[in-house]
Every structure is written in structure tokens, then in C-alpha cells.
Amino acid sequence: GIAPTVWHANEGHSAFLTLERIRELIQKGSTHADACETIRQSTVFTTHTPVPAGHDVFPHHLMDRYFAGYWEQLGLSREDFLRLGDTPESQGQGFNMTALAIRLAAHVNGVSREHGQVSREMWRHLWPGLPTEQVPIRSVTNGIHAPTWIAPELNQLYGKYLGPAWAERCDDTTMWQRVLDIPDQELWAVRQTMKRKLMSFIRERARSGWMQGQLQASQVLTRGTLLDPEALTIGFARRFATYKRATLLFRDLDRLKRLLHNQWRPVQLIFAGKAHPADEPGRFFIHEVLSFCDDHKLGGHVAFLENYDMHMAKFLVQGVDIWLNTPRFPLEASGTSGQKAALNGVINLSVLDGWWKEGYNGANGWGIEPLIGNSDIQAQDEHDAQQLYRLLEQEAVQLYYQRDLDGIPRGWLQLMKENLRTNAPRFCTKRMVKEYVDNLYAPAMVRTPSIW
Structure with missing residues (x-):
């Protein structure tokens, strides 16, 4: 033996x-x-x-x-x-x-x-x-296994510009410098393809659930069928443990509605995840998110995907534009979903805790500075929520919709490439x-x- x-x-x-x-x-x-x-x-x-x-x-x-x-x-x-x-x-x-x-x-x-x-x-x-x-x-x-989580389309693009053995050298910082050479048009086209695949996956799941009698007609609308592939899409998918604060973005509903319903710069949210069967507060968070999905005032801009699993996770970390992570500091030991998203060119917006405290450099995503030294949970939540709204309103949304004459968001792609250059080699299992x-x-x- x-x-x-x-x-x-x-x-x-x-x-x-x-x-x-x-x-x-x-x-x-x-x-x-x-x-x-x-x-x-x-x-x-x-x-x-x-x-x-x-x-x-x-x-x-x-x-x-x-x-x-x-x-x-x-x-x-x-x-x-x-x-x-x-x-x-x-x-x-x-x-x-x-x-x-x-x-x-x-x-x-x-x-x-x-x-x-x-x-x-x-x-x-x-x-x-x-x-x-x-x-x-x-x-x-912690790090993630690149071949498992990379989108096929992006895998092909990396093979073209980084080399066919890029995954075997995923911790090579010199190799990742070459992402700066990927033409913006090609990278943007691949990212849009990945996003459309996510939307198709969501619609097909809703259609299948309705046909099998698992969803009522009204529920089909709240499971993502109204999502717009052209809108800035924020993803939040993980265990619904209460410290991860899935509902933080709903703290100021009026402010959130203005974000979601901006005529020229719409935003939409996709949630997915499960709570431990014995975690009653976590299960309540899921019910709370579902109630927001059912709220017609949010106009189909919020969706919850049920039966979260690894297959669904791949579509989400590959297809959304922003990966949201809002743990209560300092309870996030590492987190890996944001690493999977980062490898696929998704921009992280996260509390500076766990892996993101190491990954964030000020030019490769957005960081929420936690309120340190104050044990008042309500004060922490209010502080972090205000930063979250500000970053979305004043930076993320504007950058995403800032396009040139070719319809390319050059600033967004610059952020994306910096994210890939700095985070892809550092947060892979080979380095770990x-x-x-x-x-x-x-x-x-x-x-x-x-x-x-």
C-alpha cells in the first residue's frame, strides 16, 4: 500500500x-x-x-x-x-x-x-x-484550475496570443504580459460571445423548467428570460452564508432602481447559490432575493437561478461583466469564484478581503475598503453599501458604456487586460x-x- x-x-x-x-x-x-x-x-x-x-x-x-x-x-x-x-x-x-x-x-x-x-x-x-x-x-x-474554468472561446484566444501551452504555464507572469497584445476588437468579440451563451443558457433553463411543470409562468419571467445581453450584467453566485451579504445591494432600493432602470446605461443582476439546509438565516436571504426578483418595480432586471451547481457556475463566471463579492470583513478566508471570473476577463468588484486584498492593485477592478475597528454590524453594512453604490454609479457603469466610434469600450478592455495580466498567473493552482x-x-x- x-x-x-x-x-x-x-x-x-x-x-x-x-x-x-x-x-x-x-x-x-x-x-x-x-x-x-x-x-x-x-x-x-x-x-x-x-x-x-x-x-x-x-x-x-x-x-x-x-x-x-x-x-x-x-x-x-x-x-x-x-x-x-x-x-x-x-x-x-x-x-x-x-x-x-x-x-x-x-x-x-x-x-x-x-x-x-x-x-x-x-x-x-x-x-x-x-x-x-x-x-x-x-x-x-488558494488558486483555481485554469483548464476547468476557462471558456472555450477564450481558451482559443489565449492559445493564439499566449501560446498553445498557456494553461500549462498559467503561473508564468511573463507570458501573461502578452494579453496586452490581444486586439481590443477580438477580446471584446469573444467576451460578447460568452455573454450571449450565458443568456441562452438562462433562457433555456427557464423554458425547460416551465415545460416540465417546475416553474409557473410568472416565475419564468423572474428566472432571467427578460435579461438583456447588451446591458451591464453583474453576477453574484456562491454559498448563501449570511456573512457573504447577498442582499447588500438591496439596502437602498430607490438608489438601486435608478441604477437598474437608467435608460441609456441599464444594469442587471444575476444571483445564484444555495444555503446549507440547517442555515435558516442563509435560506431567508435566498427568499429575500427571490422576493426582489418578483418585484415588478425592478422590471426583470434581477434574476435568481435555482439549482446552482458547477455546470451553472461555469456559465456565470464566464459570461457576466462584473463579479460581485460582498463578504463581511474579515470573514472571507479566500474565495475562489472571483478568481475563476478574473481568468475569464470578468472584472471583480469586491470587499478587500480574502484573495482580492492581494489581487487588487487599483487598476484591475474595484475594491470596497472595509470599516475596520467598528463591531457594529449595521454600521459596517451601511459603510460598505455606500461604497458599492458609489463605485457602480461613478465608475463601473460609466466605464462600461463609454464606447468609441466602433462601439468598443476601450477603457473597460484596458481594465480587463490589467486584470488578466496581474491576477491570472497569481491565482492558479499551479502557483498554489x-x-x-x-x-x-x-x-x-x-x-x-x-x-x-
Whole structure:
């Protein structure tokens, strides 16, 4: 069988693997201390979210039910065993899986630079007396698999101007400089083709749903059949977790209506996503968005696509003009949907959190500066909403509709090319895997236990 040198645990729910590895070493003759150190040195742990719901905490009575008799095999008492999952928040009443993982992994990382800093703050109590900046949690920013998410039309265009092996060299910053050589007319034509494909996909889904009796006639209109392929189209598609604030753009309805119904510069919104079945607030957000879609005052400019999946996601990240992301800072660990959109020439408009805090350079999209140091959620939402409206009204909409005599939005395409030049090579899986190998896997391999 396979005898791994390094074990990579993702999220706390996988952390029990460290205990079983310790038990196996002790069975082979190791002391508890030696087994723990061997496992620590050969374990990489990645935490993926600062949101409390993403960190499993089990009550002690549940741990007793399933682990009674097990901790002795680890050379531990019940108290010492439960202490592995202890945190100040649990007050000795809960077993935190993330705490267990961090304690038994010598190599720990978050999934963006900002998330690394947030994680150091969150877990600094595991290193009492150590300054936060010295807490040994580093970061490897997430990336996306370019061949999976690139539109066929854009793949062909990249092959023509970047080279047929562009996807294999997706982390090559020098290669991406060549996007500046792509003629504006060609890039714009391809982007418009991708947008029309999205609109056709949406209409066909609505037609099919109506024919199969899944949609009423009135619902067909709110599922995107009235969308205009010529209008500036904003996409928002992801998990409907409340911290992602899907309804932020609806905070000032009068202001939004003026944006959507501008006679010469119309805007339209496409939403898609799912909430966890147990996430009642997230499900309420979906119902709220659906109610806006049904509002005739919004005139068919807002659509919600049901049954969100990877197939639909591809059409959305390839076909919209702007990718909107409005998480409540600092809860966005990374986010990858915006990276997929960026690869396809879609412009990001996002709160400066997660990956976008690294990706944004002031000339490749738009960034919403979060309100830092104010714990008032309403104040945060109002601050971010005002910035969002301002960026749309004063910058994004105007730039999109600013055309030359050939009907080409030169300024928009300049923004698009800068986005591709700067973000495509930085946020791909090839760069990400290299960083994991160089910064985490290789150091973990230095001590290869002979016992394996």
C-alpha cells in the first residue's frame, strides 16, 4: 500500500487522523512523546475559514461515548486527552477539532495572506506568551484550475496570443504580459460571445423548467428570460452564508432602481447559490432575493437561478461583466469564484478581503475598503453599501458604456487586460501547489520517520 511521508489535513473535521497515527506508532513501540512529535513534524494542517460554524466543537459526553478506552491506547488520561481540544471559549466543556489539528501539526496555514493574519489572531492562545506576529501559522493563497474554468472561446484566444501551452504555464507572469497584445476588437468579440451563451443558457433553463411543470409562468419571467445581453450584467453566485451579504445591494432600493432602470446605461443582476439546509438565516436571504426578483418595480432586471451547481457556475463566471463579492470583513478566508471570473476577463468588484486584498492593485477592478475597528454590524453594512453604490454609479457603469466610434469600450478592455495580466498567473493552482510543496510539504519531509 501507500506509505505517505506527509499527511495533509484540511479543516478540523479531519483531525482525528493524527490520533490514530499516534496510536499506531505507540503500538509499534514508540513512547507517547516520541509518537506525538513524529506525527507533528509530518503533518500539514490547513484551516479554511474563520467563521465559527466551520469549526466543529463536540461536547465532552459525546467524546466519552466514542473515545472511552481509546485515550489509554494513546498513553493519556481522560483529562489530558480532552485537553488536546480545549480552547478558552469552550471553558472545559467542548472538544474543538481545529485546536486538536493545530496542536498536532507542526505546519499550519490559512488560505490567503489576510486569513493567515486572522488565524494567527484567532489561535494565538495556543502559544501563550508569543506575540501574534510570531504565531507559526503561515498562508498559501488558494488558486483555481485554469483548464476547468476557462471558456472555450477564450481558451482559443489565449492559445493564439499566449501560446498553445498557456494553461500549462498559467503561473508564468511573463507570458501573461502578452494579453496586452490581444486586439481590443477580438477580446471584446469573444467576451460578447460568452455573454450571449450565458443568456441562452438562462433562457433555456427557464423554458425547460416551465415545460416540465417546475416553474409557473410568472416565475419564468423572474428566472432571467427578460435579461438583456447588451446591458451591464453583474453576477453574484456562491454559498448563501449570511456573512457573504447577498442582499447588500438591496439596502437602498430607490438608489438601486435608478441604477437598474437608467435608460441609456441599464444594469442587471444575476444571483445564484444555495444555503446549507440547517442555515435558516442563509435560506431567508435566498427568499429575500427571490422576493426582489418578483418585484415588478425592478422590471426583470434581477434574476435568481435555482439549482446552482458547477455546470451553472461555469456559465456565470464566464459570461457576466462584473463579479460581485460582498463578504463581511474579515470573514472571507479566500474565495475562489472571483478568481475563476478574473481568468475569464470578468472584472471583480469586491470587499478587500480574502484573495482580492492581494489581487487588487487599483487598476484591475474595484475594491470596497472595509470599516475596520467598528463591531457594529449595521454600521459596517451601511459603510460598505455606500461604497458599492458609489463605485457602480461613478465608475463601473460609466466605464462600461463609454464606447468609441466602433462601439468598443476601450477603457473597460484596458481594465480587463490589467486584470488578466496581474491576477491570472497569481491565482492558479499551479502557483498554489508550488507554494505548498516549497513552504509546507518539503519542510515536513525533512524529518521522514524511519518507522514508516
